[in-house]
Structure formats: structure tokens, C-alpha cells
Amino acid sequence: KNEVEQSPQNLTAQEGEFITINCSYSVGISALHWLQQHPGGGIVSLFMLSSGKKKHGRLIATINIQEKHSSLHITASHPRDSAVYICAVSTSGTYKYIFGTGTRLKVLA
Amino acid sequence: GAGVSQSPRYKVAKRGQDVALRCDPISGHVSLFWYQQALGQGPEFLTYFQNEAQLDKSGLPSDRFFAERPEGSVSTLKIQRTQQEDSAVYLCASSLMALAAVPGAQYFGPGTRLLVL
Numbered sequence: 001k002n003e004v005e006q007s008p009q010n011l012t013a014q015e016g017e018f019i020t021i022n023c024s025y026s027v028g029i030s031a032l033h034w035l036q037q038h039p040g041g042g043i044v045s046l047f048m049l050s051s052g053k054k055k056h057g058r059l060i061a062t063i064n065i066q067e068k069h070s071s072l073h074i075t076a077s078h079p080r081d082s083a084v085y086i087c088a089v090s091t092s093g094t095y096k097y098i099f100g101t102g103t104r105l106k107v108l109a
Numbered sequence: 110g111a112g113v114s115q116s117p118r119y120k121v122a123k124r125g126q127d128v129a130l131r132c133d134p135i136s137g138h139v140s141l142f143w144y145q146q147a148l149g150q151g152p153e154f155l156t157y158f159q160n161e162a163q164l165d166k167s168g169l170p171s172d173r174f175f176a177e178r179p180e181g182s183v184s185t186l187k188i189q190r191t192q193q194e195d196s197a198v199y200l201c202a203s204s205l206m207a208l209a210a211v212p213g214a215q216y217f218g219p220g221t222r223l224l225v226l
Contacts, residue, residue: 033214042113043200043217086151095140096165097215099151
């Protein structure tokens with residue numbers, strides 16, 4: 001069992017839909033990161049969370065430390081949101097990221 | 110630009126050939142990481158530098174993989190006698206933070222896509 005699991009693996013949505021991507025982890029963490037990776041491109045950090053909720057534009061990330069679960073929400077989705085969204089955790093006392101396998105999102109116009 | 114850069118962006122190597130992948134981190138960033146990302150998978154940790162010191166190389170898959178950061182800035186990941194299973198995207202990331210106990214955001218380069226034939 002992977003230490004960081006994401007669901008769904010693939011997601012297709014119509015433009016304007018509300019999207020939720022989930023991440024569960026089984027290790028102690030110091031922070032959780034949501035990352036975005038476009039095909040052929042590098043990885044961009046969207047959020048770093050250790051508690052609660054953060055919002056940036058149409059993106060919202062939440063984390064529940066007790067349940068070891070985080071969600072990334074995209075409101076009013078747009079085709080330019082099409083990318084792979086990766087959840088990663090920084091484990092307690094270390095600097096390493098442990099990555100989920102990613103959620104491939106495609107938003108159709 | 111002010112971001113992390115990597116070169117080459119693409120590399121095709123014949124099996125058995127040695128390759129060298131370069132990473133230029135953000136200026137002033139103390140920490141530097143190398144990750145390997147197989148097709149359809151999330152990245153996996155290879156090695157970590159704090160300045161010029163390689164503090165963790167536990168993720169390097171074999172002794173054919175070697176990384177260095179001699180002056181605490183640019184880093185090179187070298188793969189000797191490449192094998193087909195080495196085909197992957199190699200990502201470099203840097204972080205301002207040096208302390209292991211404090212999680213810092215990592216800034217990623219565009220990656221080098223290595224294909225071993």
C-alpha cells in the first residue's frame with residue numbers, strides 16, 4: 001500500500017464544473033503539498049498545508065490531520081486547468097517529499 | 110529567469126552509455142533534491158544536498174547513479190552504463206530551507222526526459 005494515495009486517478013469534467021481531488025496518507029507529516037504538473041512541463045507548487053484550509057483564486061485546499069486526508073477543489077473549472085495534480089507529503093522530521101501517483105484532470109470546453 | 114533550470118531537456122542514450130544531467134537551482138537555495146519520475150507515476154526521491162554536502166543518497170537505485178554539487182550551487186546527476194529501466198523524467202528541485210525539521214516549499218525544474226534505447 002502506498003504511503004500517499006490519491007483518487008481519482010483520472011478525471012474528465014465539463015467546463016464550469018466543481019472538481020474535487022482527494023489525498024490520503026498513512027505517515028506522520030509535517031506538511032502536505034498540492035502540486036500541478038502540465039504535460040512536458042515542470043511541477044508547480046499550489047499549496048503547502050499543515051492545518052485547516054487555504055484558498056488561491058479558484059483553488060481551495062483543505063486538510064484534516066486527524067483523518068489524514070486532504071482535498072483539492074477547483075471551482076468553475078476551465079480547460080486550462082487540465083493537468084496532473086499531485087499530492088505530496090513532507091514526513092515528520094525529514095525534508096523528503098513522498099508523492100502520490102497523481103490525478104490526471106481533463107476539462108472539456 | 111529566477112526559476113530552477115535543467116539541461117538537457119531531452120536525452121536519448123544507447124544502452125551502456127554514460128549520461129550527465131545538470132540542475133541549476135534558484136540562487137541562494139540551500140537544499141537541492143533529485144527525483145526520478147517513471148511514466149504515469151509520481152516522482153520518487155533519489156538524493157538530497159544541503160549546500161555541497163550530500164546528506165541523503167538513499168533513493169539512488171544503484172551504484173551506477175552518482176550525484177554531486179561541488180560548490181553548493183549547480184548539481185549534476187550522472188548515470189553510468191545506462192539501462193532501459195533508467196528511462197524516466199529526472200526532476201531537480203531546490204528549497205531555501207536547510208533545516209530538516211522545517212518543511213519548506215520545493216521549487217521544481219522542468220525535468221530532463223531520458224530515454225535509453
